[in-house]
Amino acid sequence: MFLIKIASRSRIVTIWKSISSFCAIALLSLAVTACQQTPTADSEQDKKDLKKASTATSQDLDKLLPPKNNSAFEDLANTPTAAPFDPYSRLIEPAPTVIGTAVPSFGTAAPSIKVAILLPLSGIHQNIGNDLLRAANMALFDLNNSQLQLLPYDTKGTTRGAESAAAAALVAGAELILGPLFSTSVGPVRSLTRPRNVNVVTFSTDTTVAGDGVFVMGLTAGQQIQRIMEFSYRQGLLNFAVLAPDSPYGDAVVNNVFASGDDLGLNIDRVMRYPVNVEQGAQDLHEIAKVMGDYTLRQKQLEEEIKLYENETDKASEEYVEKLEKMDTFGDVSFDALIIPEGGARLKELAPLLSYYDIDPEVVQFIGTGLWADQSLTSEPALVGGWFSAPSPEKAKAFRARFEQVYQYPPSRIASLAYDATALAGLLAQDPPEARFDRVSIENANGFTGYDGIFRFPVNGIAERGLAVLEVGQKELLIIEPAPEGFEQLIN
Numbered sequence: 508m509f510l511i512k513i514a515s516r517s518r519i520v521t522i523w524k525s526i527s528s529f530c531a532i533a534l535l536s537l538a539v540t541a542c543q544q545t546p547t548a549d550s551e552q553d554k555k556d557l558k559k560a561s562t563a564t565s566q567d568l569d570k571l572l573p574p575k576n577n578s579a580f581e582d583l584a585n586t587p588t589a590a591p592f593d594p595y596s597r598l599i600e601p602a603p604t605v606i607g608t609a610v611p612s613f614g615t616a617a618p619s620i621k622v623a624i625l626l627p628l629s630g631i632h633q634n635i636g637n638d639l640l641r642a643a644n645m646a647l648f649d650l651n652n653s654q655l656q657l658l659p660y661d662t663k664g665t666t667r668g669a670e671s672a673a674a675a676a677l678v679a680g681a682e683l684i685l686g687p688l689f690s691t692s693v694g695p696v697r698s699l700t701r702p703r704n705v706n707v708v709t710f711s712t713d714t715t716v717a718g719d720g721v722f723v724m725g726l727t728a729g730q731q732i733q734r735i736m737e738f739s740y741r742q743g744l745l746n747f748a749v750l751a752p753d754s755p756y757g758d759a760v761v762n763n764v765f766a767s768g769d770d771l772g773l774n775i776d777r778v779m780r781y782p783v784n785v786e787q788g789a790q791d792l793h794e795i796a797k798v799m800g801d802y803t804l805r806q807k808q809l810e811e812e813i814k815l816y817e818n819e820t821d822k823a824s825e826e827y828v829e830k831l832e833k834m835d836t837f838g839d840v841s842f843d844a845l846i847i848p849e850g851g852a853r854l855k856e857l858a859p860l861l862s863y864y865d866i867d868p869e870v871v872q873f874i875g876t877g878l879w880a881d882q883s884l885t886s887e888p889a890l891v892g893g894w895f896s897a898p899s900p901e902k903a904k905a906f907r908a909r910f911e912q913v914y915q916y917p918p919s920r921i922a923s924l925a926y927d928a929t930a931l932a933g934l935l936a937q938d939p940p941e942a943r944f945d946r947v948s949i950e951n952a953n954g955f956t957g958y959d960g961i962f963r964f965p966v967n968g969i970a971e972r973g974l975a976v977l978e979v980g981q982k983e984l985l986i987i988e989p990a991p992e993g994f995e996q997l998i999n
Contacts, residue, residue, distance in 0.1 A: 619656040620943070622932045623676030624925070625686035625696070627664035636664070636688065638918045639710065639925035642906075643685070645913060646929035655936050657929065662687050670695040677703055683935070683944040684708070685928045690716045697721055706944055708931070710924050714759070717968035722949060724928050724970055725921070726898070726959065728756065728848065731876045732763040734896040734974045736771060738988060739844055744872055746774045748842040750799055750857070752849060753780040760848040760876065776842040787856060796860040800840050805865065808838050835865055845871050850878030858889035868892060880920075884979050891981055896974040898923075898959040899990040906958040927957030953994070960990045 624643055627636035640659055647657050658679055660672035669692030676684055677699060683706055687696060690713030700707055701720050709716065712725035736747070749764050751757035761778055768775045781795050797803065813831050816824045845866065849857060854875070862868055868889050875895035880903075884890050897903075906926065910918040934955065935948050942948060954963030954971075961973040975990040 618654070620652075620654050620936045621656045621658055621679060621681045622683045622685065622929075622936070623658045623660055623673075623679070623681035624929070625660050625662050625669055625672045625676065625684060625688075625692075626925075627668075627688060628659065628661035630664035632664045632688070635919045635921070636661075638910075638922040639686075639688070641914055642910060642918060642922040642925040643929040645910065646926045646933065650930065650933035652933055652936065655933055662692060664689070666692050666695055668692075670699065673699045677705065681705065683932055685925070685932065686710055693721055704945075706946065706949060708928050708949075710921065710928070712759075713755075714969050719968075720946070722964050722968045722970070724924055724962075726877055726924070726972070727969065728759040728876060729763040729766075729969070730972045730974060731896045732760060732846070733767050733770075735846075735874055735876075735894060735976060736764070736767040736773065738896070738976045739872065739874065739894070740771045740773060742872075744773075744844040746776050746842045747844045747846060748776045748799070748840075749778045749846045749848075750795070750861075751778070751780055751846075752783045752853075754783045757848060760846070764846060787852065792856065792860055793864075796857070796864045796866070799845075799861065800864045800866040802835075802864045805838055805840075806835065839870055840866055843871060844874055846874045848876045848878065850875075850881060854878070854884070854890070855887050858887055862889040879979065880977070880984065882984065885982055885984070890979045893979045894976060894987070895979075896976050898972070899975050900977065900984060900986065902958050902960065923958040927955075927959055927962070930957055931955055956992070961992065961994060963994060 624640065626639050627633055628640065629636075643657060643659075647655065658676060658681060660676055662669040662672045669687045669689075672687075673684060673696040684696065684700060685708050687693065688710045690709070690711040693707070693709050693711060693713075693716040696707060697716075697720060705720075707721045708724050709721060710725050711723060712727045714723055714727055714729060717723040739747075747764065747768065749761055751760050757780060761780075764778075765775055767773070777799075779795060779799050781792065785791050813828060816828050816831075819825070819828075845861070847854065847857060858868075858873065861873075869892070873890060873893035875893055877895065877897045879890075879893065879895035880897045880900070884893075903923065906923045907917055910922060931949075932944070935943050937943070938948055950964050950966060952963065954961050956962070959972070960975075962970045964970055971994075973991040973994065975986055976988040978985045978987045
């Protein structure tokens, strides 16, 4: 899979051809040993001089070798440099020592194009960080551009670590920075990159950090909500409700529901929030589900409906009362679509509770976000028939299969972002030096495509994506509207 630059409204031009076979490159190191016979000492003085020279040689080598200690880091803070002092070097933390083999150069090599990638390669998020780095290396291999150099830096998952990593990348000459992963680290990184006109493509989903040289690559809640609400509107759904966690992610969903609702002329009937730390099986969730569905009010409506007909003696009224007595509530809820931006075990707990308190998924359309891209949800009857938007599952499956083939384990969900971002860097690296990686190139209106589908960066810096619409089936996730292949398809 290679990144493709979309060149026109009617056709997509492939920038790189698929690699059908892989070349194994062997680096041959030649060691030449110069042998010299030690002259024989003719006198005791000669022996003393020889011993002295040998001792001096040993001492000189000791000075050249690194100090003998158990530390994995080398402090370069006080190392003098021949080049002018770079003010960003004071922010660089000690980095792990790298031992390699120097390869002799033949002729003048083309100058390298340096792209840095800032990831949590240590700390509690190191698994995700290393998955992203491995995906980036896959893209680098596919690009097969000997000039392009990917420089990985460890942020340690902290703001200070990201600042130090960015400083090191800039001192090393990086022309573009991919990462960091967390939005809290974007500000310190931007404060270093803006003075040097180096753009940043972050993997964060926080849209508030976008702009001023920062481009948000992550799959945002806004992209997903806009796509699924527009699709729902075309299916005739007009009244929406939201049941969201009381979290930043929930905030993002709610804000985008109102924004999309305004754009489409939809009614947002109600919004309810619940604590993220509520325990599984807690009575609080039952109360939330009851309030969400006006359960108590509809119970009273049922009682009143029964009273209207219970004294009637005709057969139709008697049959109607018998039917009412088997019901828990009377009447439908006031919304015809319910958005639940939740996933995993919590979603599997909420969905049947909502159904139990008479929010019928056969009457009310359950809608989710990309968190619903989970095969295990097909086992929950209340979620079957639910809709959500996400990148094309075929491409996502292809990426997972390839990653697993190379690294022998399945990748993190967001690892494909690093592949697409690195492939984007490789595409932009083909531009002339004065134009590559600048905002005009990154904000190409025709867009690009990768494993997560088509995307482009408008002037606000937030990736606009073409997503598929999927439905939770009884055995698998079903595509009910495929992802567009070009941005011209998104124009109504």
